[in-house]
Amino acid sequence: MIDLKNDNLLINKELNENLENILKRKVFSNGYIFYGPEGIGKKQTAIQFIKEIFNQYYPSSNIQEKIIDNNHPDFLLIEPTYLSKGNLINRSETESSKNKNQIIRIEQIRKMKTFLSQKSIESGIKVVLIVDADFLNEAASNCLLKTLEEPTNGLFILLTSRLSSILDTIISRCQLIRFKAFSKKQLEIFIRNNSDSSIFNFEEGLDIEDLIDLADGSPGKILNNIKIWNELPNEIKNNLDFPLSDTLEILKISKIIAEEMEIDQQLFLANFIQKKCWEKTKNTKMIKNLEDLKANIRGFVQPRLSWEVALLKIATKEL
Secondary structure, eight states, X not given: OOOOOGGGOOOOHHHHHHHHHHHHHTOOOSEEEEESSTTSSHHHHHHHHHHHHHHTTSOOTTHHHHHHTTOOTTEEEEOOEEEETTEEEEGGGSSOTTOTTOBBOHHHHHHHHHHHHSOOSSSSSEEEEETTGGGBOHHHHHHXXXXXXXXXXXXXXXXXXXXXXXXXXXXXXXXXEEXXXXXXXXXXXXHHHHTTSGGGOOOTXXXXXXXXXXXXXXXXXXXXXXXXXHHSOHHHHTTXXXXXXXXXXXXXXXXXXXHHOOHHHHHHHHHHHHHHHHHHHOOHHHHHHHHHHHHHHHTTOOHHHHHXXXXXXXXXXXX
């Protein structure tokens, strides 16, 4: 049966049983959408699920390795791409995972249709895994919809943390598999089970309570936040006793943030500051100000200016 205890993550029992029942019946939907918060094991679970599907046809000890390496003849991975010098670059091939021009393009869906038109080699079915399906642009979405409407020997699994960004017509043609956020208690168990691991080595200034509060129910986000914290410039960590009051210091900090930190690092920092400000002040206008800052960061709106405005408003209490 499917083993979803990957990396010591606590997998929802109901979800596990649902996938096991699908495998037992051996009657698969044309498409599945795995949806829920980031960092709770959607992709890992999908890989396990696909492995078990392939094992029903031709069992092999290295199927999972082939899937992970995108090297199985009956498996196709589609992920957001961006253009660089006229070439499409997969997100996994670049260090900048938050490039604002990343989308899933119609060229990729056309490639998928060619893949599906070919006879399966090592199994009786071909499987397409679309990571972050909410990145499908309009043309790609419409092309995928037409493919879903046509009978093929293919099975589609779409992963998303933003279900509302996917076409309703695509959703209606897929079976929804919901991944729930973890409770604080589950996250505490996750941390306790991994406390001796090197992945939980983080520098001073961040504590377990911070990790849980900033995780939004996601074990994966805990690990990512530890990594982000350890990589933050020392000039930032040494000046996190917000709110800052020195205007020149705010301008200096904003410059460092904008020039040296990736988007995901900036969002983490904004969330961290927001948490600390709320603990100290309980000022709702201050929280709204930081929400506006996060919206600007996500929208790639002049990050240096956005940070300056937000931090100066807090310092001068012009909220």
